[in-house]
Each structure stands twice: as C-alpha cells, then as structure tokens.
Amino acid sequence: MAAAASLTEPHVLAHTKSHLFPDDEGDSYVVADTQFAQDRWVDDRPIDAGTKSRLAPFNHVRVGSGYPDLVGVRRLDPEYLAVERLGEEPPLVVVEAKGRGSGGVDVERGVIQAYDRLNEANVAFVSAPADAITATDRTLARQLNVGVLGVDADGSIAVLERPRVVGNRTADEATAIRFQASAQGVADRNFSLNHPKNYLAVPLSMAGGRDHREAIEAHVVSAVDGAIEGAAFLGLIEERGPDYRLTPLGEEVVRFGLREYPSLDDALATFEQWQRSRKRFLDVAPRWGQLARRVVFDYPATELLVTELQTMHDDGLANPSLVEIVEWLHGQHPTFTVELFLRGDEDVRERALTDDGRLRTPVLEEGASYHSPTVFQLKAMLFHAGILTERGSEPANLDPRDDEWALCEPLARRR
Numbered sequence: 001m002a003a004a005a006s007l008t009e010p011h012v013l014a015h016t017k018s019h020l021f022p023d024d025e026g027d028s029y030v031v032a033d034t035q036f037a038q039d040r041w042v043d044d045r046p047i048d049a050g051t052k053s054r055l056a057p058f059n060h061v062r063v064g065s066g067y068p069d070l071v072g073v074r075r076l077d078p079e080y081l082a083v084e085r086l087g088e089e090p091p092l093v094v095v096e097a098k099g100r101g102s103g104g105v106d107v108e109r110g111v112i113q114a115y116d117r118l119n120e121a122n123v124a125f126v127s128a129p130a131d132a133i134t135a136t137d138r139t140l141a142r143q144l145n146v147g148v149l150g151v152d153a154d155g156s157i158a159v160l161e162r163p164r165v166v167g168n169r170t171a172d173e174a175t176a177i178r179f180q181a182s183a184q185g186v187a188d189r190n191f192s193l194n195h196p197k198n199y200l201a202v203p204l205s206m207a208g209g210r211d212h213r214e215a216i217e218a219h220v221v222s223a224v225d226g227a228i229e230g231a232a233f234l235g236l237i238e239e240r241g242p243d244y245r246l247t248p249l250g251e252e253v254v255r256f257g258l259r260e261y262p263s264l265d266d267a268l269a270t271f272e273q274w275q276r277s278r279k280r281f282l283d284v285a286p287r288w289g290q291l292a293r294r295v296v297f298d299y300p301a302t303e304l305l306v307t308e309l310q311t312m313h314d315d316g317l318a319n320p321s322l323v324e325i326v327e328w329l330h331g332q333h334p335t336f337t338v339e340l341f342l343r344g345d346e347d348v349r350e351r352a353l354t355d356d357g358r359l360r361t362p363v364l365e366e367g368a369s370y371h372s373p374t375v376f377q378l379k380a381m382l383f384h385a386g387i388l389t390e391r392g393s394e395p396a397n398l399d400p401r402d403d404e405w406a407l408c409e410p411l412a413r414r415r
Helices: 009-020 049-055 107-117 135-144 172-181 197-207 212-219 224-233 248-260 264-274 286-298 300-314 322-332 334-341 346-352 372-384
Strands: 029-032 070-073 092-097 123-129 147-151 157-161 237-240 243-246
Touching: 009 029, 009 049, 009 070, 009 092, 009 123, 009 147, 009 157, 029 172, 049 346, 070 172, 092 107, 092 172, 107 123, 107 135, 135 147, 135 157, 172 334, 197 212, 197 224, 197 237, 197 243, 197 248, 197 264, 197 286, 212 224, 212 264, 224 237, 243 248, 248 264, 248 286, 286 300, 286 372, 300 322, 300 334, 300 372, 322 334, 334 372
Parallel strands: 092 123, 123 147
Antiparallel strands: 029 070, 070 092, 147 157, 237 243
16 A cells, blocks of 8 residues: 555656656657656655656656646557557657645546647657546546556556557647657767768768778778767768668768769868868868758758847847857747757756746856757857857866857848
8 A cells, every 4th residue: 555655646657657768769769847857746745866867857848738747759669559650750759647645646637638738749648556547537538549557556557548649740849859869869869079071971981882981980080980970960871770871961962072073982082181170161171161061050950049049149149158048049949948958967957947947047057067969069060160150168168158159140130
C-alpha cells in the first residue's frame, strides 16, 4: 500500500518516460514540463533528485491549448499503438500524467487534456496508477483516441488502450522538439569542428573516386569523424544503413566543385591551404565562403536567428549580447530558444526556468548554461560565412553579457 501511495504524478511520469523513451534510443528526443524541475510538487511534496534526473531535460512546450507533462518524438514500439505507424517521420507523442496526492486521481481530466493535445500531436496518452483507472475512463479514452497506460507500484506499465496515430500538423513550439530529435538538433550532438570548410569537403570526398576518409585526412582535417558528423549535422549527407549518401544540398556542393575545378580531387587539394587558418573564410576564399553561407543558412536555426537579429536591429538594438538575444528570442519562440541555447542538464534547466517556463536572467549570465554547439561552433561558422560579426567561444570562456551577436550586413530600418 505504501508503495502504491508513492505513485505521485512525477513518479508516474518518470516510469512512463522510461518505457516510452528508452535511454538508448537514437533519433528521438523528449522533455518533461518545467513544473517537474522544481524541488516540490504542487501539493508541497518534495520531488526526489532521482525522479528529477530521470525526467530531465525540461522545457515548457505548448501543444494544443496547454502544456503536456511529456512531449517527445520517437518511433513507438507496436505494443503502444492500435495500428502500425506508416511513413518515415516518427510521431510527436504527448503524455498527460495523473498521480496520487492530497485528492483523488482524476484520470478523466487527464483523458480530456490528452485529447486536446491531438490538435497538434500525432499520439496522445494518459498515464496513471493502474488501480485508479476505471472502465469509464477507458471507454472515454477509446472514444477520443487517447492511449491509456496503467502504472504499477513497481514501475511496470500495462497498455490498457492503444491509440491510432493521427496526421496533425506540428505547431511552431512542438517543432523545436522535432528539431532536437532530428540529425540536426543540438541535443547530445556537436559540431566538433568550428570551420565550415571541414564540412564542405565531405560531400566532395564522398563523390570522388577514392576512399573518402583518406581524402579528408590528406587534404582537409585529421578529425575525419568530426567532419563527417558535422556534415550530417548541416544536412549535407544523411545516414542510410551503415553508409552515408549525399542530400540534395550535398549534391549542390559537388556541382560547385565540378564547376570550379577540373576534378573533385583538384577541388579537395585546394582545401590544404586553409588548414589551421583563423581568418574569416569568406575573406580568404570568397566563392567558397559564399557557398558556406548558403549551406549554413539552410541549417534550421540560422534563418530564425537572422530574422530576429534584423528585427532587434530595427528596434534599435544593433549589437545585442547573448543574454539579450536569448531573452528576446524566448519572447517569440520560447521552446526553440531553450532547446537551441540552454544545455539540457537537469541543473541548468532547473535553475534557468521557472515552473511556468519563464527565464531567470542571472542563470543566463553564466557561460556554463549554454550549449557549446550553438554558442561556439555554430556561431563560429556564422562568422566564417559572413553572417555574424564575431566568432563563437567555448562556454567555459564565455561571458554572455559581453558576447556580441550582430549581423554583418543589417538591412536599413524597415518602414
């Protein structure tokens, strides 16, 4: 009985996450709502550190008219769905959890909340202590296409109702979670090299007639794995089983090389002159720099950053600091801003976000709060491509109050 009584909402959600989103699953990403990052639950019960660690990272993601307890992207196992998922894109999954507290377990309310999320999610579940779920709750969920997960005291889960996958369009906020689950998301990934030339060379090497790893090491950079991973991060190549293939963007890089040089080997040999160069790539190699600008601008975060920096310039803030741009972006695109800039560590998100998803400025003033792939590597590439005025810095060497994010060529004030 005591164990069953311990199934508060945070515990129910943690068990649910462990089953729906296993830690070793690739091409997936999930966040718990920021209310679970706090020290105490709504009825003033403490949330133990182990539960918070299992639920991290945290974000406040709007789906439908509210904020689900769990939002993620993953190809669900067949046992959770009424029909097999069709199509290549994994579904956006939301969970509303209900647990024991000072009152009863309102499973019916959880079903209604989960149903509301289906306006924008592909799959919705309600998760609750198994012995609190009634036949009426299950009937309602079945009618509304909401999955029902019963959680036992030992953490095991029974799938009581299986939902169908629906094809709803993902809203702007939930798109940030899809971004993180993709090959281009910054969660648990990195541009390990901060010069775009290293990534432009990868499609050239793969389209050539010799061993591509050997070509990269001979002409471009010794960190071959980092170059390949970064090329995938930028969308120049994509995994296909054990190998990679060029994307349409990668094919354009190859066409550029063939237009500019007699052969792809000649194009790759040109890269030797830029090894260990710290000068802006657009200045030392203008045509390659323009190509790099095209590639970097295709990265999902770049257009958002450029658009908002232009708007800030229009409003009189021409040289914003990192703190200023994060606060500005969060007002327009809160979920995407948190995922792009703030590290997913439990401690960082807990301190940086209130339970309703607002930012705490003092935490933004700490360099260690930020994702290195964004504030160091991505910013360095935006510098080399002639988009930003300053290169990036490692979080350990970063003062966010003085780190400038400004456009090289802002447009005149719009009328």
